[in-house]
Amino acid sequence: MMNESAHFLALVDELSSLSQVDALLLAGSRATGLADDDSDYDLYVYLNAPLSLASRQQILDKYCRYIELNNQFWETEDDAILHDGIEVELIYRDFEFLNQHLQQLLLHHQASVGYSTCIWANLLDSKILYDANGLAGQLQQRYKLAYPQALQQAIIDKNLPLLLEQIPAYSHQLAKALQRQDRVSLNHRCSEYLASYFDVLFALNQLPHPGEKRMLNYAESHCQRRPQQLRRNIEALLSEVGQGQACLLERLKILSQGLCQCIEEHPDLELPGI
Structure with a gap:
């Protein structure tokens, strides 16, 4: 995690100390090495139990100068701007959702109208920042499959x-x-x-x-x-x-x-x- 925002790294460190957090995965251009000056942080927070809005607010207040808590446009997420001006998206998921989606896609070959395999690519290309029980790494290996x-x-x-x-x-x-x-x-x-x-x-x-x-x-x-x-x-x-x-x-x-x-x-x- 060299050359990354100090505020982002501190945020990751605090989130990784929470018992409700199973894993933290960095996705998007920041994970693939294609980031430019306009790139934000796409941080997927995999939970084993709900993390209260108050707790999320308290944590983000330490590292962000602007916060939009609990946006629900696509998935549950918090959108914010770090103190150094870089945008960060925290998207909250659980491994059951991810595993079920990928089983439907890769084992049952369930296509959609547009963007059928984006979540698969998201998992494969993500950089694991924290993995309490190794579940994220196990899923990456399990679904590192030849394209059916x-x-x-x-x-x-x-x-x-x-x-x-x-x-x-x-x-x-x-x-x-x-x-x-x-x-x-x-x-x-x-x-x-x-x-x-x-x-x-x-x-x-x-x-x-x-x-x-x-x-x-x-x-x-x-x-x-x-x-x-x-x-x-x-x-x-x-x-x-x-x-x-x-x-x-x-x-x-x-x-x-x-x-x-x-x-x-x-x-x-x-x-x-x-």
Whole structure:
């Protein structure tokens, strides 16, 4: 933990002294070595019993100049700014939640619409700062698995139809929004399209999904199987959506067809029956 915030390290040290805390895992760019000046601390606090709001407030008051306690937008978390100006997110979980999710994903191959394997990637890429009973390390080893081919296919089957011509497909939704010149809907549906697009792309390459940040850079550096001119077409789509240009519909076809071609060229995967 060299070159890390002294306030963050002190916060980790105090949390690790609590009997309710099983483990502390650092995730995100601070764990993977990709942090920049705008990077925050994503600290996952795994609990074996509730940690009261009063206790959390008392601890954070020592190390933070601003605190938002008990935000519930995605998971239970405390968001704060350390005394040195660096943001920190404390996300509270338990190992039962994590284990159940990963069993459904990796043993039962339960895909979702977009971001199917993000929690798996989160565990594998996290840096263990504290592990009272070794449970975090055991789970990292247990789920350090080869990417299941059945999961690959399940993610493709779940997401690819939404990139093509079925009635709920994003292309149809974007065409309607374009006709109405509904800029909010255009941006929303484009984001959903890209969520499913990258979910398929990372599954195709047997890569756990790295999350929503820097996805294009990650795809270019890690995906051996990818459509030609991926960056050019993604950036063009974003520009066309932003300007409400009709040519975005043709761009969608180019992107989706390129992805289908990559799947067709894979010896072990099939296009879903669409």
